Amino acid sequence: MKTSGELLNSLAEQLDYCEKMLAMEARLDLVVIMLEDIIEKLSNPPFEIDEEIRAKLLEKAKVCYYRAKTLLYLTETTRGAKY
Numbered sequence: 001m002k003t004s005g006e007l008l009n010s011l012a013e014q015l016d017y018c019e020k021m022l023a024m025e026a027r028l029d030l031v032v033i034m035l036e037d038i039i040e041k042l043s044n045p046p047f048e049i050d051e052e053i054r055a056k057l058l059e060k061a062k063v064c065y066y067r068a069k070t071l072l073y074l075t076e077t078t079r080g081a082k083y
Contacts, residue, residue: 004047011038011057018064028072035065 002010014034021031042058 004045004049007041007045007047008049008053008057011041014038015057015061015064018061018068022064022068022071025071025075028068028075031068032065032072035061035068039065 015038018031018034018038021027038061039058042054042061045054
């Protein structure tokens with residue numbers, strides 16, 4: 001079982017990966033699922049986590065999540081569009 005520090009490091013690494021994927025606009029479906037999991041873990045942490053760090057990571061994850069959902073929607077709606 002992970003300690004709170006290990007959990008925070010793991011979530012921060014996953015969040016960094018999601019940000020890189022968003023920058024490349026790649027694997028958005030996977031990014032959305034990962035971000036949903038990160039948000040869930042940060043919303044209901046199994047350990048006592050520093051509130052400031054948790055809130056900062058949670059806000060970052062939510063912003064990335066909405067960006068990923070928007071990009072995913074745009075790619076789906078413009079897939080067959082002709083310009």
